[in-house]
Amino acid sequence: MNRFFSLMYGVVIYAVFLATLSYAVLFIGDIAVPKTIDSGGVESPLFLAVAINALLLGTFAIQHSVMARQGFKRVWTQVVPKHVERPTYVLAASLVLMLLLWEWRPIPQPVWELHGVAATLLSVTFWLGWALLLTSTFLINHFELFGLKQVWTNFRQKAHREATFRTPALYKIVRHPLYLGFVIAFWSAPRMSLGHFIFAIACTGYILVGIYFEERDLVKAHGQAYRIYREQVPMLVPFLRASKEKSVLAAAVPLDQR
Numbered sequence: 001m002n003r004f005f006s007l008m009y010g011v012v013i014y015a016v017f018l019a020t021l022s023y024a025v026l027f028i029g030d031i032a033v034p035k036t037i038d039s040g041g042v043e044s045p046l047f048l049a050v051a052i053n054a055l056l057l058g059t060f061a062i063q064h065s066v067m068a069r070q071g072f073k074r075v076w077t078q079v080v081p082k083h084v085e086r087p088t089y090v091l092a093a094s095l096v097l098m099l100l101l102w103e104w105r106p107i108p109q110p111v112w113e114l115h116g117v118a119a120t121l122l123s124v125t126f127w128l129g130w131a132l133l134l135t136s137t138f139l140i141n142h143f144e145l146f147g148l149k150q151v152w153t154n155f156r157q158k159a160h161r162e163a164t165f166r167t168p169a170l171y172k173i174v175r176h177p178l179y180l181g182f183v184i185a186f187w188s189a190p191r192m193s194l195g196h197f198i199f200a201i202a203c204t205g206y207i208l209v210g211i212y213f214e215e216r217d218l219v220k221a222h223g224q225a226y227r228i229y230r231e232q233v234p235m236l237v238p239f240l241r242a243s244k245e246k247s248v249l250a251a252a253v254p255l256d257q258r
Contacts, residue, residue: 003155010087010151013094017146020094020101027101028185028196029126035101038108038193049105050198056100057202063096065210070217083154087147107195119190126188132170133181139168165222167229173238175215175229179207180236211235 023033030036044052066072067089077085114122141163143149153160170177186200218226234240 006084007151007155010147013087013091014146014148017090017094020097025130037196038106044105049107052105060096060100061206063092083150086150090147109194111192111194111197113191122188122190126185129181129184133178136178165225175233175235
């Protein structure tokens with residue numbers, strides 16, 4: 001019975017995550033939902049809107065960063081069963097994302113507004129970014145990433161094997177195609193409002209900082225194999241030399257956290 005409830009827990013959380021992410025895609029794209037990044041919700045003075053949005057983005061970043069670290073996981077799995085650790089992380093991420101979508105303050109003043117071919121191109125790359133993200137999750141292990149595999153193997157009373165280090169397809173071109181998909185989607189806006197611009201800058205900065213800490217964990221987990229991979233394959237931009245990417249990461253990560 002406990003295994004059944006764990007399985008249902010993982011399935012329900014996955015459904016909640018899919019619904020939340022689907023709304024977030026439309027929210028960021030300013031498409032056909034009651035509240036988007038540029039419209040709906042409470043109107044606030046510029047300073048207050050920036051402060052609230054920064055607090056929401058910071059909360060999202062802290063939840064993702066803290067719960068993703070190996071040290072936190074070691075402590076957390078003393079509280080919750082190991083097979084529900086990942087679904088619980090996904091639940092927490094979904095709840096924080098819901099809070100961000102609910103309380104976001106639009107700042108609609110335009111930074112740029114494009115028309116014609118340029119606007120069409122950015123509309124296309126917006127969806128290509130999300131397609132790249134989704135494809136990247138399936139290239140590694142989509143269902144493990146979102147906690148379904150863990151609860152399924154527990155339900156079947158089989159031991160869960162941690163993912164081995166491998167570099168399928170897109171991962172031979174860039175180390176983080178999933179994050180690249182996010183960056184493309186965030187910046188592909190034919191009409192870039194000030195609120196969307198702040199969102200894109202903050203999320204891109206968080207991605208760069210997140211990559212630094214994630215790769216530090218990956219080096220600990222996979223050793224020399226990941227070090228060689230990191231030297232040979234660009235981080236986000238195909239064909240960009242590793243030395244240039246190191247300077248980007250150095251600029252993104254505070255000195256006291258390196």
